[in-house]
Amino acid sequence: MVEEDFTSALNVMPGIEQPVCVNPYLKAHPRRPKRQLSVDEYVDGILTGNRVVLSRAITLVESVNPEHFEMAQTIIERCLPHSGKSVRIGITGVPGVGKSTFIESFGKMLTAKGKRLAVLAIDPSSERSKGSILGDKTRMEELSTDENAFIRPSPSGLTLGGVARKTRETSILCEAAGFDVIVIETVGVGQSETVVKSMVDFFLLLMISGAGDELQGIKRGIMEMADSIVITKADGDNLQRAELAAAQYRSALQLFPKNENGWVVPVDICSALENRRIDKVWKIIEDFVRLTTDNGWFSHNRNEQSVKIFYEWIESSLRTRFFAAADVKATVERLLPSVRNGLLSPYQAATDVLNCY
Numbered sequence: 001m002v003e004e005d006f007t008s009a010l011n012v013m014p015g016i017e018q019p020v021c022v023n024p025y026l027k028a029h030p031r032r033p034k035r036q037l038s039v040d041e042y043v044d045g046i047l048t049g050n051r052v053v054l055s056r057a058i059t060l061v062e063s064v065n066p067e068h069f070e071m072a073q074t075i076i077e078r079c080l081p082h083s084g085k086s087v088r089i090g091i092t093g094v095p096g097v098g099k100s101t102f103i104e105s106f107g108k109m110l111t112a113k114g115k116r117l118a119v120l121a122i123d124p125s126s127e128r129s130k131g132s133i134l135g136d137k138t139r140m141e142e143l144s145t146d147e148n149a150f151i152r153p154s155p156s157g158l159t160l161g162g163v164a165r166k167t168r169e170t171s172i173l174c175e176a177a178g179f180d181v182i183v184i185e186t187v188g189v190g191q192s193e194t195v196v197k198s199m200v201d202f203f204l205l206l207m208i209s210g211a212g213d214e215l216q217g218i219k220r221g222i223m224e225m226a227d228s229i230v231i232t233k234a235d236g237d238n239l240q241r242a243e244l245a246a247a248q249y250r251s252a253l254q255l256f257p258k259n260e261n262g263w264v265v266p267v268d269i270c271s272a273l274e275n276r277r278i279d280k281v282w283k284i285i286e287d288f289v290r291l292t293t294d295n296g297w298f299s300h301n302r303n304e305q306s307v308k309i310f311y312e313w314i315e316s317s318l319r320t321r322f323f324a325a326a327d328v329k330a331t332v333e334r335l336l337p338s339v340r341n342g343l344l345s346p347y348q349a350a351t352d353v354l355n356c357y
């Protein structure tokens with residue numbers, strides 16, 4: 001037997017035998033590809049509130065595969081009669097204002113009241129949405145595990161128009177699945193607010209109190225779209241500043257023209273972190289729904305939104321089809337050099353192209 005040298009650190013001790021890291025008795029278990037559901041299975045699943053089927057239907061809606069498109073449209077058509085029975089709420093605010101934290105707190109309050117809520121995000125820049133949604137899933141930790149809440153990130157890699165369309169269609173599916181509150185979150189920095197406004201019943205603008213210049217940096221257009229302005233993070237040292245900011249917004253709003261729906265835009269404060277006055281925000285929304293339902297504006301607004309989508313969709317489809325047509329392509333290619341060189345008037349060339357379609 002070899003004498004072991006315990007004085008050297010280079011000496012390797014035999015040790016004990018380790019079990020193999022893969023279970024040798026494990027049978028090969030090939031991953032079966034997911035079975036494609038039929039339209040009936042999709043529709044039945046959605047109408048019975050099956051979340052897995054709902055998720056898969058949304059994935060189908062988001063797919064760019066033309067085969068999926070047909071099927072998705074059929075599913076949406078069949079869900080349409082079961083949709084429309086929700087309150088659609090748009091929530092916007094600059095990055096970091098506290099939208100996700102607010103939605104978590106607001107959502108939990110609603111599910112505790114027995115409501116079912118779906119949270120959708122509109123965020124056309126895919127890079128950002130990837131980050132923020134992963135963040136949001138953890139930030140809305142409790143809400144994302146709540147049985148009565150359904151959180152769905154913005155589809156990535158699409159243009160704003162594409163995201164808007166998918167979000168509209170996704171809301172229809174969520175409504176058919178029995179969600180009675182749909183929250184659509186967007187970041188208040190670009191054009192996405194206008195898009196969200198065009199698909200919701202109630203538009204909530206979240207703000208925080210700044211030091212002094214309260215009205216700086218907020219686009220007037222966004223303030224004009226808001227059905228309510230809520231100053232969040234009204235807690236601790238910030239409470240007084242938030243109250244002051246609310247008073248300033250209140251007086252600023254008085255300068256705006258009156259809403260045609262008879263609604264006077266309320267300004268309030270809340271703290272999502274401390275769960276304070278979150279139910280007040282819901283009360284404001286309930287008041288809004290009551291008022292606009294009674295005076296007919298609620299359904300009028302939805303109908304007008306549909307008409308707008310109708311025209312917008314014709315326009316954008318027409319544009320796509322037009323430029324994809326072989327004759328058009330050829331004529332454009334033929335005439336473009338002359339237009340560029342000033343040999344042909346752009347109006348004449350455009351008329352020639354239009355005439356060949």
Ligand SMILES: Nc1nc2c(ncn2[C@@H]2O[C@H](COP(=O)(O)OP(=O)(O)OP(=O)(O)O)[C@@H](O)[C@H]2O)c(=O)[nH]1
Nearest residue numbers: 094095096097098099100101132232233271272273
């Ligand atoms: N004190 C206080 N802090 C809050 C409150 N709500 C949110 N915050 C904090 O503000 C920071 C940003 O909150 P988020 O909810 O991520 O803000 P957001 O608007 O979703 O941000 P983006 O998704 O990046 O646009 C976080 O650190 C929160 O903890 C609040 O009511 N009070």
Ligand SMILES: [Mg+2]
Nearest residue numbers: 099100132136
């Ligand atoms: Mg967020």
